Amino acid sequence: MSTIKDVAKYCGYSVATVSRVINDDPIVKAETREKVLLAIRALKYRPNLVAKNLRTQKSNSILVMIPTIANPYYAEVLRGIEQGVKETEMNPIIGTVEFDPKHMDHFLELLDSNQADGVIFISSSITSDRLTEVAKKHPAVMCNEYFDPMPVSYVSINNEDAAYEAACELANAGCKQIAYFSGVRDSSSSLDRSRGVKRAEEECESVAVSIIRGEDDLHSLKNKIRRILEENPEIDGLIMNSDVNGSVAIRALVEMDLVPGKDVRIISFDGTIISEITTPMLSCVKQPLFDLGYKAVWLLEKQMKEENAPIERLILSHEVTIRET
Amino acid sequence: MSTIKDVAKYCGYSVATVSRVINDDPIVKAETREKVLLAIRALKYRPNLVAKNLRTQKSNSILVMIPTIANPYYAEVLRGIEQGVKETEMNPIIGTVEFDPKHMDHFLELLDSNQADGVIFISSSITSDRLTEVAKKHPAVMCNEYFDPMPVSYVSINNEDAAYEAACELANAGCKQIAYFSGVRDSSSSLDRSRGVKRAEEECESVAVSIIRGEDDLHSLKNKIRRILEENPEIDGLIMNSDVNGSVAIRALVEMDLVPGKDVRIISFDGTIISEITTPMLSCVKQPLFDLGYKAVWLLEKQMKEENAPIERLILSHEVTIRET
């Protein structure tokens, strides 16, 4: 590989001038630029970004922490992040936590060892304490979750409204008794959604809502749904906190000889591809996943540009999509 | 952030000695090591890996090219890659091509600009010509696909055998007329699978097999399946080249009032989570996705260690899992 020195020698200018050409410094004479460019092409020169990063004390990378990659939900958010990052010529380093704090520490090291300039935490990929610690030293933003009150920018949908609307939608379709299966952990989104379904219960007197804690694995969840449904045959509406869990609800119903969308309606959160490949297709609360990721990068950039940039809270709009359940 | 110089000053040794301690050089006296370690802890020193990388002329990162992240199939392979990479203390840089050559070039630049030391191409994330070019300059391996003959290591399952077994499985279950829906592009796996189903047709005289080219989007595929099934009502077995496409087959059957797994059997490739969340659950050819990724890293490491390491072709074993279709 040729270096900047080789280029300088080849075209007869100094490395300083070559550097200026590479960095589009308008101060260099047009004629000089041409000659340097010619040399660069002739030698197939590529700047060594490691050297540049060392010199400029930036890594040009941001860390993206996600709970797990094995979920189309996060994949879609990542696509938005990649788009955002690309526009700023940075590289994303994807850290999949897989619910293991050791993994998290491993990735957060990258911030301290100058391999990443900032970090985006997607969903519940970090604890409140740990975030406080990290955010003190490095630019950080949250995506899809938040800790209140904490001086960290975030982007999310309004989960309370979304859950409220989902419950109203079911009520309008004639449901009298709705069960909301929440997440397993008390995340902000989970709590907000609970608040939303409760508000729906208060506002429309025709409907009753119960909140049920979910299960981590699909099989336990399916059994739990069946049990709840057997014990409460009056339940005719289900709100599931993810599309995968929505698919589990379909299965539970089918096993009980109930028809999803007829005997029991289902609305699931997220609107990933999962909600489109089930039969029947899941009605869902569509989150703007791509945009959530994209905006997270945008927020992070602001934090990285200014030392004391103001904290921002961004709420994107969702959409309740009624399909076949 | 403190640097190696600060540490040296703090403990009274030279930066050279501190460097040796950091790198576990056994030559330093135990007593010295202790004192240096104390200083490192006192100053919360973290080595700047960018500097180290520049000095040692390695990036400590490998590039992982995938067609798209929005697919549980690739997500699972990535998990294996992450595991492998972690064990070698490298970082993966994930490049999602999204079927856009511009994206690919963007990521391949990382190799030339010293930000990555080697590259793994997952599935059909590159063309044969481009790979030849890249492999000349950088360590490279392929995962799940291959180009023959080409001096590049790869890891894959035996797709021909897998498709053969899937077809035999359907034949044993009583199917007389099988349709194999292949991929849209002529990848090695697609071709090998076609060969496999043809071999099954030759060997068991009781069954006929037709090969049908798939469609890129789900809706077109569903319509195509319906059309084929309407024109050929004797078809009683379907082999789909992905779980997502398997789910589309389920939907097509249900819309035609056919019962998946009874009127028409389905075996889909891959065995991702998708195959577990459909109702009925898809029978499938389970690929060792995690191991495929893990072994790809292992192969790449060998290529990176030695300039002229021999080319290896690794075939991992698959498994036909019969569930409800």
Place this chain on the structure above:
DNA sequence: CTGAAAGCGCTTACAG
């Protein structure tokens, strides 16, 4: 066993 010094490939104030 330890240290002084060169050097990895860049950028950037400073001088001219």
Place this chain on the structure above:
DNA sequence: CTGAAAGCGCTTACAG
């Protein structure tokens, strides 16, 4: 408008 030189934070042959 261009160049000489310092320096980013490390590693490593070499000398002692």
